Amino acid sequence: MSKEENPFQALEKIFHEPSRLAIMSALCTASDGATFGELKATCNLTDGNLNRHLKVLRESKAVRVKKAFVDDKPRTTLYITAKGLDRFNDYLEALADVMKQARKALPKSKASRIPAIGKRATT
Secondary structure: OOOOOOHHHHOOHHHHOHHHHHHHHHHHOOOOOEEHHHHHHHHOOOHHHHHHHHHHHHHOOOEEEEEEEEOOEEEEEEEEOHHHHHHHHHHHHHHHHHHHHHHHHOOOOHHHHOOOOOOOOOO
């Protein structure tokens, strides 16, 4: 079954982790890149957590890092790569397809699948 037939296959684990999803989403909106501090604040992450997730994204070539000194202070700026943008866009399309399938499979009423308190569900 191809990715077109089964969108679950296109859900890349690298992007599916919530913090990395937030980082990639933030970088998509940052045409001039985002500093480490900006990403840390936007994604509500600690230095260590952000570093760990950025390492994974760098190793997969989804983001690139530029280190420079600005006013004698180190500045790390992160950018989404063209390859990263393409892969992330594919991931988002697959996620949308998976969500559509889930919505179609849901019953009309959530209450119809939840047994009343004290009653056993019948199958």
